[in-house]
Amino acid sequence: MAEMASGVLDGSIKLRDLAKSSVYSEGFLVGLERYKQWEATLSSDERQRLQDEAESLYGRDLGRPERG
Numbered sequence: 001m002a003e004m005a006s007g008v009l010d011g012s013i014k015l016r017d018l019a020k021s022s023v024y025s026e027g028f029l030v031g032l033e034r035y036k037q038w039e040a041t042l043s044s045d046e047r048q049r050l051q052d053e054a055e056s057l058y059g060r061d062l063g064r065p066e067r068g
Contacts, residue, residue: 001027004027
């Protein structure tokens with residue numbers, strides 16, 4: 001998993017490719033499921049606060065429509 005994380009951070013591995021890889025897909029999908037379960041426990045306000053924080057740090061997701 002550390003190798004996978006390093007590869008994602010340095011850009012040598014794309015997240016999309018992880019899901020296709022038999023070497024990494026199981027660990028990646030387990031982590032994704034845990035994240036989805038955690039995210040489901042958030043209130044609307046908590047989810048919005050996290051989205052705002054991520055946008056301020058990393059920029060707006062261009063795949064999402066503008067809010068407001």
